[in-house]
Amino acid sequence: MMYDEVEEWLAGARRALDTVDVTAVTRAGQALANVRFRGGTIFVIGNGGSASTANHFACDLQKATAIEGRGTRAISLSDNTALLTAWGNDLSFDEVFAEQLRLLASPGDGLVLFSVSGSSPNLLSALAVADEMNLTTVALLGKDGGRAAHLVDHPVVISSNDYGWVESAHVVLEHVLTCYVRKAMKEHLVSNGAVHEIVR
DSSP states (O other), X not given: OOHHHHHHHXXXXXXXXXXXXXXXHXXXXXXXXXXXHTTXXXXXXXXXXXXXXXXXXXXXXXXXXXXXXXXXXXXXXXXXXXHHHHHHHXXXXXXXXXXXXXXXXXXXXXXXXXXXXXXXXXXXXXHHHHHHTTOEEEEEEOTTXXXXXXXXXXXXXXXXXXXXXXXHHHHHHHHHHHHHHHHHHHXXXXXXXXXXXXXX
């Protein structure tokens, strides 16, 4: 890339982030913190590049929110290649996340999905199961949010059609949400006398 192209790409990524509704992110963060407060598990899903973001988020929720050994139970359903291909081959790729949720999730758990289009059939199937099981749902989306924006409790939409910009913004937001859950957890534990000082 020439200098001007690099500059334009970075400017586009900044413009994508500027479309973020901070109130929507805050509500999503609090919803996930509430799942953590009640001891629930947060499941995370995505396809392609969004699958790697899902894995990253599950990692951060487990490790980066740990206070005095108490982290957040988080599982990426995009991570098990053997299981994904087994369900995809034997049943349908549309059901690779839904079938895992049916087995692993319980009412009160949470589901987070990352998707630029918001319309992938396997994500929509997972949302249908989440609704049946009374899971708290959060979606980080792109474009106009797709169908998922109308099916989740807390949609966060990056209003851009560029996949690279949206996926980059999603990585930033997963870090923001991780920090939100960690801070909320610290304040919760301090207010309940579980810890005596805030861990930095």
